[in-house]
Amino acid sequence: NAGVTQTPKFQVLKTGQSMTLQCAQDMNHEYMSWYRQDPGMGLRLIHYSVGAGITDQGEVPNGYNVSRSTTEDFPLRLLSAAPSQTSVYFCASTGTGRYEQYFGPGTRLTVT
């Protein structure tokens, strides 16, 4: 199993540009989530999904959209990037009835 994969690893955007961060897992996990990590602030939950077709907001959802059309994929969309969205983004997944969250390798995003 590849586990949780994320692409790209690094990305530089200009203010106002849009992009999609990709996340995929091959463990048939129902629960998937997106976090952002900023210095001194730990990891903050952006959006999460408990299964295909079901998504909900976390602590800091503004400026981000998500969708879950398949169990495997959970992309995060930035519609109009802002410098405040410069961060490291982690995707994670958990199996139903399980507790451990498995994290992807992260995407480092810079918005200029």
Place this chain on the structure above:
Amino acid sequence: GENVEQHPSTLSVQEGDSAVIKCTYSDSASNYFPWYKQELGKRPQLIIDIRSNVGEKKDQRIAVTLNKTAKHFSLHITETQPEDSAVYFCAASWAGGATNKLIFGTGTLLAVQP
């Protein structure tokens, strides 16, 4: 919603000493408390976790204790080694069925001096 506070933000110990990191949580419904270790430029890695029906859990040199009444939990690392140097995060969630919304503390930078 849940709020998790973590202390200290930085901790420096001598090799061989013990290290203790403490967290408090606000939501009494939380039932799952993991600890993650993150090395520079890497993803968070689960090192130990505890559920609300257990007061203490050990795994070799690391242990976690939970006090549900006071709503705090702690990570204990004994016989520290230089490779223990990293950022440690605590987290809390109500984990049940299909959901597991982890809320993280702000992290502790542990430096183990050889």
